[in-house]
Amino acid sequence: CHTSGMLTPNGKEYAQKIPREELTHLILKLLQAWKEPLSHFNQHIEHHQELPDDSLSKAKQISNMVHELKTGVEKSMGIISNSLNGMASSEGTALSISNEANMMSDSDFIHCFRRDSNKVQSYLKILKCRIMPKNSC
Amino acid sequence: MKQRFISSVQIILQLALTTVGLTGQSYPGKPQIIRCRSLEKETFSCWWKPGSDGGRPNNYTLFYSKDSEEKLYECPDYLTSGPNSCYFDKNHTNPWTTYIITVMATNEIGSNSSDPQHVDVTSIVQPDAPVNLSLETNTSANMSYLWAKWSPPLLADASSNSHEYHYELRLKPEEKEEWETVSVGMQTHYEVTSLQAGAKYIVQVRCMLDLGDWSEWSSERSIQIPKERLPPEKPTIIKCRSPEKETFTCWWKPASDGGLSTNHTLLYSKEGEEKVYECPDYKTAGPNSCYFDKKHTSFWTIYNITVRATNEMGSNVSDPHYVDVTYIVQPDPPVNITLELKKSIKRKPYLVLTWSPPPLADVRSGWLTLEYELRLKPEEGEEWETIFVGQQTQCKMFSLNPGKRYIVQIHCKPDHHGLWSEWSPEMYIEIPTDFRVKDMVVWIIVGVLSSLICLIMSWIMILKGYRMMAFILPPVPGPKIKGIDTHLLETGKSEELLSALGCHGFPPTSDCEELLIEYLEVEDSEDQQLMPNRDTPTKNMKIILKETDSDSGRGSCDSPSLLPVKCRESRGLPSALQTQDVRAKEKKGGKGSWEAQCTASEQKTLPCNSESTKSCTWLAAQLPSNQPAMFSYHSTVEAFKITLNTTNVNTSPVLVGNEENRQSLYPIAETVYDDVQKISEMENSKTDQTTAQVRQNQHNDKTPFLNPKLMDYVEVHKVRHDEEPTLLLKHKENSGKTKKCTVPGTNKEYTKVSTVVDHHILVLLPDQRTRNTPVSQEPVAETSQNPQQSQGEKNTSYNTTAPSDSRRDTSGSDYMDPSSFMPSFK
Numbered sequence: 001c002h003t004s005g006m007l008t009p010n011g012k013e014y015a016q017k018i019p020r021e022e023l024t025h026l027i028l029k030l031l032q033a034w035k036e037p038l039s040h041f042n043q044h045i046e047h048h049q050e051l052p053d054d055s056l057s058k059a060k061q062i063s064n065m066v067h068e069l070k071t072g073v074e075k076s077m078g079i080i081s082n083s084l085n086g087m088a089s090s091e092g093t094a095l096s097i098s099n100e101a102n103m104m105s106d107s108d109f110i111h112c113f114r115r116d117s118n119k120v121q122s123y124l125k126i127l128k129c130r131i132m133p134k135n136s137c
Numbered sequence: 138m139k140q141r142f143i144s145s146v147q148i149i150l151q152l153a154l155t156t157v158g159l160t161g162q163s164y165p166g167k168p169q170i171i172r173c174r175s176l177e178k179e180t181f182s183c184w185w186k187p188g189s190d191g192g193r194p195n196n197y198t199l200f201y202s203k204d205s206e207e208k209l210y211e212c213p214d215y216l217t218s219g220p221n222s223c224y225f226d227k228n229h230t231n232p233w234t235t236y237i238i239t240v241m242a243t244n245e246i247g248s249n250s251s252d253p254q255h256v257d258v259t260s261i262v263q264p265d266a267p268v269n270l271s272l273e274t275n276t277s278a279n280m281s282y283l284w285a286k287w288s289p290p291l292l293a294d295a296s297s298n299s300h301e302y303h304y305e306l307r308l309k310p311e312e313k314e315e316w317e318t319v320s321v322g323m324q325t326h327y328e329v330t331s332l333q334a335g336a337k338y339i340v341q342v343r344c345m346l347d348l349g350d351w352s353e354w355s356s357e358r359s360i361q362i363p364k365e366r367l368p369p370e371k372p373t374i375i376k377c378r379s380p381e382k383e384t385f386t387c388w389w390k391p392a393s394d395g396g397l398s399t400n401h402t403l404l405y406s407k408e409g410e411e412k413v414y415e416c417p418d419y420k421t422a423g424p425n426s427c428y429f430d431k432k433h434t435s436f437w438t439i440y441n442i443t444v445r446a447t448n449e450m451g452s453n454v455s456d457p458h459y460v461d462v463t464y465i466v467q468p469d470p471p472v473n474i475t476l477e478l479k480k481s482i483k484r485k486p487y488l489v490l491t492w493s494p495p496p497l498a499d500v501r502s503g504w505l506t507l508e509y510e511l512r513l514k515p516e517e518g519e520e521w522e523t524i525f526v527g528q529q530t531q532c533k534m535f536s537l538n539p540g541k542r543y544i545v546q547i548h549c550k551p552d553h554h555g556l557w558s559e560w561s562p563e564m565y566i567e568i569p570t571d572f573r574v575k576d577m578v579v580w581i582i583v584g585v586l587s588s589l590i591c592l593i594m595s596w597i598m599i600l601k602g603y604r605m606m607a608f609i610l611p612p613v614p615g616p617k618i619k620g621i622d623t624h625l626l627e628t629g630k631s632e633e634l635l636s637a638l639g640c641h642g643f644p645p646t647s648d649c650e651e652l653l654i655e656y657l658e659v660e661d662s663e664d665q666q667l668m669p670n671r672d673t674p675t676k677n678m679k680i681i682l683k684e685t686d687s688d689s690g691r692g693s694c695d696s697p698s699l700l701p702v703k704c705r706e707s708r709g710l711p712s713a714l715q716t717q718d719v720r721a722k723e724k725k726g727g728k729g730s731w732e733a734q735c736t737a738s739e740q741k742t743l744p745c746n747s748e749s750t751k752s753c754t755w756l757a758a759q760l761p762s763n764q765p766a767m768f769s770y771h772s773t774v775e776a777f778k779i780t781l782n783t784t785n786v787n788t789s790p791v792l793v794g795n796e797e798n799r800q801s802l803y804p805i806a807e808t809v810y811d812d813v814q815k816i817s818e819m820e821n822s823k824t825d826q827t828t829a830q831v832r833q834n835q836h837n838d839k840t841p842f843l844n845p846k847l848m849d850y851v852e853v854h855k856v857r858h859d860e861e862p863t864l865l866l867k868h869k870e871n872s873g874k875t876k877k878c879t880v881p882g883t884n885k886e887y888t889k890v891s892t893v894v895d896h897h898i899l900v901l902l903p904d905q906r907t908r909n910t911p912v913s914q915e916p917v918a919e920t921s922q923n924p925q926q927s928q929g930e931k932n933t934s935y936n937t938t939a940p941s942d943s944r945r946d947t948s949g950s951d952y953m954d955p956s957s958f959m960p961s962f963k
Contacts, residue, residue: 010436012504115437118463129503136528137501
């Protein structure tokens, strides 16, 4: 995966130890790193006739969701630290257009995306429970 | 003689013998040769069995002879083969001769010899069994061999030739029944290959010479074949699970171990790394498992896990198993399931089920988020109802039936990829039945009330059903001829009847043609007049019907008997109610009582003649006792409508004689005339109803609506132009009616009444012949204006044109000749 190079905590304790800003930074970076591959993938599969229509629409939906999520995180967390967010964006973009990102096969793409989205989900949940411990945590 | 003597001697001897035998002494019993056998064809032995020994020691001697020689030889050797045997050694054995052998048993008393036995040496050859059977196994290259060795049977004479025996071997696994027999040939060893590893085999051999029989089987020898020793089979990894997304465990299943103890080791490597590690903990999770604790667990990396089984013969490795811990999370079931019964506002109880996440799952930090699902079924039911609850840890259940027992279970799963946990142990729910006495009371009351209401309704129906039916579905009136009173008919008094009809003199006189109803001529006769009828003692409003002019069948334009009719209360004609009334509104008091305004003048006389200021107006008052006749009619529509008075079934017309003060207005079916407005007189015999009001020059009387039934021509007597124009109608002379007038005399003052307004105003049509100024008032309802039209519209069967034509035709006349449309009339 093109995001494998990122140093992300891969356990609960590590994730809990990281300060919030860094976690946010990681999240944003991850989200940004997928922007380009997603659109690339969408274009790619449009030419695949054998896929059912709802797959295509689903893929587009997912790209939108990622984008919205990124925007949402930025907005909600941007209060904390703007500078980091900017960096995250640039780093993410760098990853996004890297060679590896372009060379991914479809199955690799899906596999890596699934993993990274799971990562993002877990980090966000930890953040949420850290910031607002009351809500269903 | 001799024979007798001999036989007697024998008897005596036998007796002597038996006596001797009884005393225990006799000569020996007959021996018997059991068998003779040769071991190798060079020697043989015979054995015999002694008979009864007769109480004394016996001596046995064996005699034999060869072939057919007579010479008897005695056994050469009694000892070698054992007691009661005889051994013939080589010198005495001749394979090609037949020996006849007998054995004699001798004792002091006597002797006895056996039956002779013919023995052919060659046929009695049977060697001994082989000896020294020994077995060995050999395993090489996964094959086990059985190696059997033995020795030929022993011979008494060691120096004898070594004979060639044929051998046979048989073996079987210990548990089995059937022998496997192998022919070995002449060698004294054999190798068996097809053996079950691990089984115990039993082996025997036997031998045979060229001639003769097989020897007995040698004694059994057994041997255990060792099991195969193999390297172990490939183990398989069953599953890996993480209960709380922090640690995980893998389990494997070993395969056959090749008979030897095997060792298992688990090896893993992580994605992206080369290094291979071994399982950190084999014990915690039980046999054949490996537990990875927190330190060794990494997420979002793929583990490559294999298991190796090793034994003495070798080792075997399972297929690799790739696992990412994130996706193998299967929590424990939820715990702390509690039930609480709450009562809602409406007192229907509902259940609140609460639970907690499993203890290991760290939900508080958000690392693991669980979703829950419930399933529910009645205790006896078969299908579960599954309810997805989401992330909340409590659930309100409203849909449970009181009194039933339910089983409920909960399970959970991580909100992302993961596996559902096991179902929690069953919880039983029972809702207490809330049997409210109050509810039952309410129901009972409701039931009683409704039954009461039903009873009342049915009672009402029974009592008044008829009337109600009449109300709802008014009976269709039969045709009514004006002036005919069925009662009169019944009574059979023709005179009365006819007088009622207005016919004077019956059988018809010469002017009966006039009586014939060929067509109905609407005419106004001078006799006609509105007559207020005042003289009814009662308050009855009598509306004098114009029986004459109405379609009584009289063609004459007289209006005979108008006068008498008028004021007679007894006279009543049913009149068609054609209510031209525009304002059908008033029915006074529901009874539609009209007030005929009559001049207050005397009833009997010709009221209108008088110069009284009172004006006569007519109101047709109809007193429907029950219902109003449909007075309202719109000229356009209902010109011909005869509204029936449905109230009174009593079909007596307006009574002659007014017997009962029952109002009887009958719309007359003739309806011929209605177009022309006539001021009809109706006699109303209603007692209580209407009050005759003489209209006193005031308009603001409350005017009951006029029922211009039969609008007839009324001769205008006078027109008064003071304050309001009113018409004073001339009273017609009730002259003889024989005058037949087809056309009303031009000198008559006829005016066509256009309409009646306000119940007291006649609106006249302008007519050159009349000198009446028409009171131009807006006819509220145009009736005579276009009577024909109204009729025409009314009844489609009309020849609409005809009337109008006829109307026009009768330009001279101001009335319409109903004959024109009569035919179309039914």
